[in-house]
Amino acid sequence: MTETYVAISIIWAFLFIYAIAGSIDFGAGFWAMYYSNKETQASILANRYLSPSWEVTNVFLVLFVIAIVGFFPGAAYYMGTLMILPVSFVLMLLIIRSAFMVFSFTVQRYTKPLVVISGLTGLLIPALMVAILPISIGGFIGGTGEQQYILFDQVLSSPTLYTHVGFGLATELFLAALLLSDYARESGSEQTYAVYRRNAIILGPITLFFAVTALWTLIPEAPWMVDTMIDIWYLFALSLVAASIGYSALWWPSKKANPGRPRIGVVFIILQFGLASFAYGLSHMPYILYPDLTIFDAFTDPTMFKWLLYGYAGGFAVLVPAFVVFWRLFMKDKNYLQIKQDDENNY
Helix, strand or coil: HHHHHHHHHHHHHHHHHHHHHHHHHHHHHHHHHCCCCCCCCCCHHHHHHHHHHHHHHHHHHHHHHHHHHCCCHHHHHHHHHHHHHHHHHHHHHHHHHHHHHHCCCCCHHHHHHHHHHHHHHHHHHHHHHHHHHHHCCCCCCCCCCCCCECHHHHHCCCCHHHHHHHHHHHHHHHHHHHHHHHHHHCCCCCCHHHHHHHHHHHHHHHHHHHHHHHHHHHHHHCHHHHHHHHHHHHHHHHHHHHHHHHHHHHHHCCCCCCCCCHHHHHHHHHHHHHHHHHHHHHHHHHHHECCEEEEHHHHHCHHHHHHHHHHHHHHHHHHHHHHHHHHHHHHHHHHHHHHHHHHHHHH
């Protein structure tokens, strides 16, 4: 594997981790808003998950951006200039969401506004992020040289945009519902588990529908990607197998009051998304923005590449133990997971 492909693999790993963590994070925000006025503890549980997790999620966003700038400075400049409008909207919404996250857990009167802000931005941010993908497949860029711009009229009239956005939104809600069902069972709330299990059951087929339609709309608009997808069909087949196992786990026998093994479902669904996203990314190679920019054109010099690898290795030597501690404190600790009367009063 060449240095260029090592670098793009690292970026894919950061992007994948952020996509999974971000989907669950943003989806949990929506579910917290959706259930905020209903007779269930689903909103409380979602907010309890959000409280520590959003900061960890943002770590991988920062790592992803730094990796882009470090490994592919040409792409950072090119994409940063071209995508200035959607990226600016994403940053603005992230700042608003993060500000409410910070203040809501220190000032009581910000708690209820947080639920609304977190829920709305939980839909808008992923939609804007996913909307960048169709633009990168080509055909939506006008101008020449440094005077290039996005043809928004063509983007907004493209079915590829809407299938990708639909897939992104369905994915985040499905993943969030699936993980929150496991989170609810871990906390001992079978009633809340049943709520999120039902949501996951409904959203699973919807997510699959948008995934298939998103790939289908690529046929006329990105045949160069479709040709590669056909060559690596086995990755998509393995992805479908993993999805089937993960989805079926919601009906597996359990010793609890309700059927289902959500932990197994989460593992296999994440595996499924890993295989599918890897296949999608592989079919996009070597282009970052078709047909103008490739990973070879934008790659940094070998010396910078080497030192970046050293830096990331050292950083992860510190971060991995921290993530393990985080998991034990907030995802496995029974005292933290238990919903108390004070929590119900706050929401």
